[in-house]
Each structure stands twice: as structure tokens, then as C-alpha cells.
């Protein structure tokens with residue numbers, strides 16, 4: 276789900292409630308899941324007619340990703356591809372053999388650029404010659420995210436992290452996370468077919484309407500089958516955790532939280548019976564209730580930040596107020612970006628004043 280190399284070792288040393296800063300209790304009310312029984316890794320399971328789940332391992336705390344496969348008369352459409360790893364290759368080799376008995380794999384659609392979604396795309400394209408579909412912003416984000424940073428970009432990123440008030444050690448640990456090639460670099464496709472919100476994908480005589488949303492990533496695609504009331508949601512809405520909403524150094528003034536809250540309002544307009552097929556966790560109904568819980572969770576965080584910033588604070592202090600101070604490097608990356616997202620939202624709304632010194636300082640306006 277995230278643009279990071281795994282750092283499982285450091286996470287294993289942390290108590291469970293520190294492992295995922297975006298899993299605050301307000302986001303965890305999980306009475307919506309209707310199918311907790313999920314496939315085993317590598318098992319292809321038909322969840323509703325013609326829609327299959329393939330659960331794949333990922334080497335960080337989220338543990339797995341659900342890929343979704345749609346069957347039609349020509350063969351298969353694959354939604355998301357998995358994190359690039361030997362384990363994923365071995366599962367895909369077996370699954371491809373199974374799929375080929377029932378037709379070719381003719382389309383691969385990736386919801387967004389994070390490595391557990393796009394990581395196996397290039398490998399799969401080479402195996403199948405399928406068309407590769409992605410939104411433009413996600414494709415461009417992938418090209419940037421998986422190439423090594425130039426010295427100038429590293430300098431900009433260092434300044435961005437220093438402006439948060441992070442310690443010298445924290446800054447250098449975070450900079451090391453994006454210092455060179457990863458396995459994923461080899462698996463990012465160079466050519467794509469552009470898709471965007473409003474497009475219709477025809478599968479087996481049925482229309483899947485594409486929605487594009489910002490917040491978790493720049494142009495995240497969800498697929499909605501209005502006829503059968505099914506939503507393939509990617510990471511945009513998940514049953515048990517809140518997707519990470521972060522500001523990155525390439526767009527320090529961004530307000531992704533506003534985009535994310537808007538997306539939840541749009542998703543709340545879908546049929547109230549919709550069955551949601553998420554990228555992590557079990558399938559669920561109750562999308563409107565889930566969206567409401569997520570919105571309320573962020574509202575509570577925003578209120579907390581407003582109270583905390585009655586005394587002038589920096590991003591690091593706000594992050595520790597929201598998520599604690601015992602964070603793995605992965606969670607430091609997520610939590611600092613998410614704290615800044617909440618501050619940028621409040622600055623844009625005119626509720627917080629920002630002073631741009633070497634370390635940015637934030638004060639609630641009364």
C-alpha cells in the first residue's frame with residue numbers, strides 16, 4: 276500500500292498498537308465485515324459470480340493484499356498485481372496456469388502506484404502480453420517513486436523533513452529509505468493505456484464504471500458495477516483501517532485530506548447495499564456507515580490537532596500527539612506525512628497559522 280521498502284525487522288520490535296499509526300481506535304469499528312473467512316494465500320476463490328479473489332502475501336505489517344480477477348468470455352481481467360517478491364512470482368506462476376485453461380489474461384488494471392498494487396505488473400505483462408491500464412497520475416507517480424532520486428531531489432526531501440522538526444537521526448533514516456534501486460524498480464511498466472474516472476470497463480456484457488479519487492494516492496481508481504452493486508475499492512476505503520493520507524516532499528503544500536474526505540462523500544452516494552471488495556481485509560457491506568466512521572475519525576484528529584496547537588507546535592510534535600513517539604521507520608514515514616496532511620488541511624481552512632522558519636511552526640487561530 277505504501278511507497279516504501281519493507282522494514283519488518285524494526286516493526287517486529289514494536290508493540291502491536293504502534294505498528295500502524297493510521298489504525299486509530301476511531302477507525303477500527305469493524306462491525307461491517309460480512310465475510311471474515313478469506314482465501315488462503317495463492318488460493319483463487321469466487322466471491323460473487325465471475326469475480327474472484329486472489330490473496331497474496333506482502334512483506335510488511337498489512338500482511339496481505341486482495342487482488343480481484345474478473346472472468347469474461349475472452350478470459351480474464353486482473354485488478355492489481357501484488358508486491359514484487361519470490362513468493363508472489365511462485366503464486367502467480369501457478370495461478371496463470373489455472374487461468375490459461377479458461378482463456379487468456381487480456382487486461383491488467385492497477386488501482387494506484389503503491390508497490391503492493393503495481394509491483395508485479397511488469398512481470399505479469401511479460402508473461403501474458405495483456406494490456407496494462409492505469410490512470411495518468413498514478414502512472415507518472417510510479418515512474419517517479421521507483422526511480423532513484425537525484426542529488427537535488429534528495430536535498431529537497433532533506434529540507435522538507437527538517438522543516439517538520441524531525442531529529443537528525445530520523446531525517447537520515449528516512450532519507451536512507453529512498454536511496455537506490457529496489458526490486459520494484461524492475462517491475463514498473465514503461466507503457467500503459469490511460470484510464471480515468473467516468474470510463475466504463477466492459478466485462479462479460481457488464482459495465483464497470485471507473486471512479487478516480489485523491490487522498491491516499493493522486494488518482495486512485497475504483498470500479499463500480501451498478502447493476503450488481505459491487506465496488507472494487509482498492510485502498511480508497513478499507514474495512515478495518517484508515518488508508519494513509521500523506522503529504523510528500525514533491526508537493527509540500529498539498530491538501531490530500533480534503534480530497535480524501537470528498538471521495539468518502541462520493542462513495543456514500545453509491546447504492547446503500549453495495550458489496551465492497553477491498554484490497555486489504557474482508558469484503559463488507561455498509562459502505563455509508565464505514566465512510567461515516569472514517570470521516571468522524573479524521574474530524575476527531577483535526578479537533579485534537581486544533582487543541583494541541585493552541586500552543587505553537589511543529590509537525591513532529593503534532594505527529595507524536597497523534598501517533599505516539601515509538602514509531603518504526605516505516606511508521607515514522609507514514610505518521611509524519613499524515614500529521615502534515617492534517618495541518619495542511621487546517622491551514623487551508625484558515626484555522627491554523629503557519630510560520631515558515633527553518634522548522635515550520637503551527638498555531639491555532641482563535
Ligand SMILES: [Zn+2]
Pocket residue numbers: 276277387389491492510
Ligand atoms: Zn495504497
